[in-house]
Amino acid sequence: MNYTEVNFDGLVGPTHNYAGLSYGNVASKTNANKVANPKKAALQGLEKMLTLSHMGIHQGVLAPNARPDLTTLRALGFSGSDSNVISQAAKAAPQFLKACYSASSMWTANAATISPSSDTGDGKVHFTPANLNNKIHRAIEAKTTGNILKATFADESVFTHHAPLPQHTLFGDEGAANYTRLADSYGHSGLALFVYGEDMNSKVKPQVFPARQTRQASEAIARSHLLDPAQTLYIQQNPNVIDQGVFHNDVIAIGNENVFLFHEQAFYQQKKVIAQIRQNYTGTRPLHLIEVTDADLSVDEAVKSYIFNSQLVSLPNGGMALIAPSECQAIDSVERYLASLRQASNPIDEVIYMDLKQSMQNGGGPACLRLRVALSQNELNAVNPNCLMTDKLYNTLNTWVNKHYRDRLVEADLADPSLMLESQQALDELTQIMNLGSVYDFQKS
Numbered sequence: 193m194n195y196t197e198v199n200f201d202g203l204v205g206p207t208h209n210y211a212g213l214s215y216g217n218v219a220s221k222t223n224a225n226k227v228a229n230p231k232k233a234a235l236q237g238l239e240k241m242l243t244l245s246h247m248g249i250h251q252g253v254l255a256p257n258a259r260p261d262l263t264t265l266r267a268l269g270f271s272g273s274d275s276n277v278i279s280q281a282a283k284a285a286p287q288f289l290k291a292c293y294s295a296s297s298m299w300t301a302n303a304a305t306i307s308p309s310s311d312t313g314d315g316k317v318h319f320t321p322a323n324l325n326n327k328i329h330r331a332i333e334a335k336t337t338g339n340i341l342k343a344t345f346a347d348e349s350v351f352t353h354h355a356p357l358p359q360h361t362l363f364g365d366e367g368a369a370n371y372t373r374l375a376d377s378y379g380h381s382g383l384a385l386f387v388y389g390e391d392m393n394s395k396v397k398p399q400v401f402p403a404r405q406t407r408q409a410s411e412a413i414a415r416s417h418l419l420d421p422a423q424t425l426y427i428q429q430n431p432n433v434i435d436q437g438v439f440h441n442d443v444i445a446i447g448n449e450n451v452f453l454f455h456e457q458a459f460y461q462q463k464k465v466i467a468q469i470r471q472n473y474t475g476t477r478p479l480h481l482i483e484v485t486d487a488d489l490s491v492d493e494a495v496k497s498y499i500f501n502s503q504l505v506s507l508p509n510g511g512m513a514l515i516a517p518s519e520c521q522a523i524d525s526v527e528r529y530l531a532s533l534r535q536a537s538n539p540i541d542e543v544i545y546m547d548l549k550q551s552m553q554n555g556g557g558p559a560c561l562r563l564r565v566a567l568s569q570n571e572l573n574a575v576n577p578n579c580l581m582t583d584k585l586y587n588t589l590n591t592w593v594n595k596h597y598r599d600r601l602v603e604a605d606l607a608d609p610s611l612m613l614e615s616q617q618a619l620d621e622l623t624q625i626m627n628l629g630s631v632y633d634f635q636k637s
């Protein structure tokens with residue numbers, strides 16, 4: 193059957209800011225308190241979506257979570273009118289206010305884990321929103337993200353939506369950022385690689401920064417998605433690279449169809465991992481396992497450039513392209529490596545650089561900004577059409593961003609209730625543009 197991959201990018205929400213909320217994510221900490229430009233962030237994201245759709249690649253859009261998250265602020269004991277909730281939180285608990293204002297749902301690689309119908313026991317596409325248990329500003333995304341996924345993929349005859357895993361450290365789940373699938377093509381059953389940072393029954397774990405994904409979470413998802421155990425591998429991230437800022441596996445490895453590009457320090461007991469992948473891959477097209485050595489690039493250069501957070505996409509006329517952050521052009525060794533990768537004998541023959549600086553400064557590169565969904569033609573027809581990128585939707589969203597978004601946001605602005613009202617108005621309009629219904633709590637009260 194004819195399958196295709198659709199990249200669903202997260203639309204950057206109107207409250208994008210730099211709050212230093214993610215311990216273990218170097219960029220988030222380094223850029224804390226910088227002046228943010230939400231308008232530019234959203235336009236940079238839309239530009240990437242348009243570029244891919246003009247390359248003939250199917251492109252989708254996922255609406256952002258509503259911020260501030262008043263439901264969470266009220267659960268924390270702030271009460272009265274919405275404006276009172278904001279001003280009380282700004283005085284008593286600015287850290288929680290920042291968490292409830294984060295636009296972090298833009299990084300939709302963390303929105304969910306999705307298994308295509310060619311991998312699942314019942315032939316449906318399975319979705320599990322990530323609980324993002326490790327960080328409070330992200331853990332509060334799961335419920336609304338679930339609503340948005342249901343409104344985007346509504347047809348229950350082809351799509352199955354699971355609840356997020358229990359909110360407990362044992363089941364820390366970061367979604368597709370820690371999941372890759374290797375297959376002959378999108379429509380063939382694939383080898384699911386679940387990469388975890390910590391097995392809660394083992395002592396092998398990072399010493400400085402937290403491991404966000406647990407093996408227990410990955411196993412639970414593979415069970416609910418009815419994956420074939422013979423086609424599912426659980427791989428541990430190298431704890432030493434987590435301690436160097438590799439907080440998700442997609443900061444050190446990227447796979448697409450029969451190509452897997454990863455750093456030589458990506459995994460714990462890497463030689464064994466490579467042998468397992470080779471042994472379990474059932475495709476007939478040759479598997480390209482491309483290991484980037486320390487001599488090519490250090491882990492530090494990988495984290496600074498975000499080279500592994502490029503999107504690796506199959507082109508309509510064959511071959512693959514790497515959609516890389518423009519930060520890769522600033523580091524000589526990275527540029528050199530990319531040039532040699534293009535020349536070498538593998539399907540990657542194009543590198544396209546994108547300016548995503550607003551997102552990058554919070555540790556979110558091209559691959560963080562998109563959720564991959566492999567779909568058959570029939571399943572693609574069942575997707576909410578207002579969530580699929582066209583020139584018309586691009587123009588509408590561009591106008592919408594220019595109308596509603598600020599071009600400057602700092603922490604002090606979060607205490608001003610007019611930011612809340614502006615955001616709610618913008619998002620209410622967005623749900624009409626994207627025909628999502630009432631996915632936000634503020635639309636229900």
Ligand SMILES: N=C(N)NCCC[C@H](NC(=O)CCC(=O)O)C(=O)O
Nearest residue numbers: 211212213214217220301369440560
């Ligand atoms: N690698 C992938 N797939 N996603 C990147 C997510 C970046 C996000 N940054 C933040 O949440 C920073 C927010 C702040 O500090 O204001 C995170 O750490 O979870």
